[in-house]
Amino acid sequence: MNFEKEFQLMKKNLMKYIYYHRFGRRLHINLFFSILNFFIILILAFFLAFYKYDEINHFFISFLSKYFDEYVIENLFINFGFYTINLHYLIIPGRFPNNFEILVSLLFISILGLLLFIYRRKILPFFMWYVFFSIPFIVSVFYFTFFKNYFPYTVREFSILYTLLQYGITVFFVFIIAVSISVISFSFWTTFTNIIFTFLLIFYIFLFGYLRYFVFLLVLSKMSYLYMANLFFTFGPLLDFLYFTSFYSLYVSLLMKSIMKDSMLWKFVS
Known part of the structure; x- marks a missing residue:
């Protein structure tokens, strides 16, 4: 009994000196480099979105048009009030699927x-991706089997939607990367690598x-409109967010591994 009392007393005294387990470490963020990183990337995004995007767009559309025998290049104007962007997109002949193609597919x-x-x-993972792919495909099969003549979209509408979407994704991703990556700027070197x-x-x-x-246009012209829904829903914005998060996660993990041994940047959480 005396032993138990002594043990409890010893335990109480030791608790004054033994702290809780240190479960992690935190980074010392440099506010100056974080703000510098944020505004440099933000200025880059602004410059890209309003002054250089149309030139890059014209270059790629002109390059891709060489691989099609029949095509028309049309303009798409985006008006921001203070600036108007003139984007190009391609129009090529598309194909409607026949019943045999629908059945085989x-x-x-x-x-x-x-x-x-x-x-x-x-x-x-492949099975889950197949489920996501098959849902819009089955809807397309049903639609082109019974309502083929009422299909309202052509390559023109698809190109307009894709061009607008790609512009929005590019600007949005650069803005998001400016916000998310600036919090891990704690030196000149990390700011430079960011x-x-x-x-x-x-x-x-x-x-x-x-x-x-380019691949989407080939599918719509050489194969058929049957795959248009899949091109957008399965291989469209979802794929963009997948590779964006993958690249960002890979970069952050490599960056953290490279500075893991730097005791000036890391400190134990108490």
């Missing part, structure tokens, strides 16, 4: 879905965006 998707369902435990990463991300957005646009 439906059989192929059904067989693929059955195989993925059987092995879904081993390839769960800006380089932003430039590389912008380059990828343009390259991937217009390469995807």
Whole structure:
């Protein structure tokens, strides 16, 4: 009994000197470099959105048009009041699917879905992507089977929507990266690498965006409008957000690993 009392007394005394477990570490953020990083990328986004985007757009559209025999380049004006952007987009002949193509496509998707369902435990991400792909495809199959003559969209409407969407995504992503990446600016070196990463991300957005646009036009012209819904919903904005978050996560993890041993930047959370 005396031993238990002594133990409780010792425990009470030790608690004055032994602190709670340190569960993590935090970074010392440099406010000057964070603000500098934010405004540099924000100015870059403003300059890109209002003064250089149309030139880049004209270059890619002119380059892609060389790979089509029949095409028309039209203008799309976006008016901001103080500035008007003139964007180009391509119009090419599209194709409506016949009943045989619809049937073959439906059989192929059904067989693929059955195989993925059987092995879904081993390839769960692919099975989930297939489910997301198959929903708009089944709707398209139903629509083109019974209401083909009432389909209201052509390559022109698709190109206008894609051009506007790509412009919005580019500007939005650069703004988001300015906000999210400025909080990990704590030295001149990290600020410099953040800006380089932003430039590389912008380059990828343009390259991937217009390469995807080229593939979409090939699908609509060589295959059919049956896949238009999938091109937008499955391989459109969703894919942009996936690669954006993936690249950002990879960059942040590499950056944190590179400064892990720098005791001047890290401090234990007490």
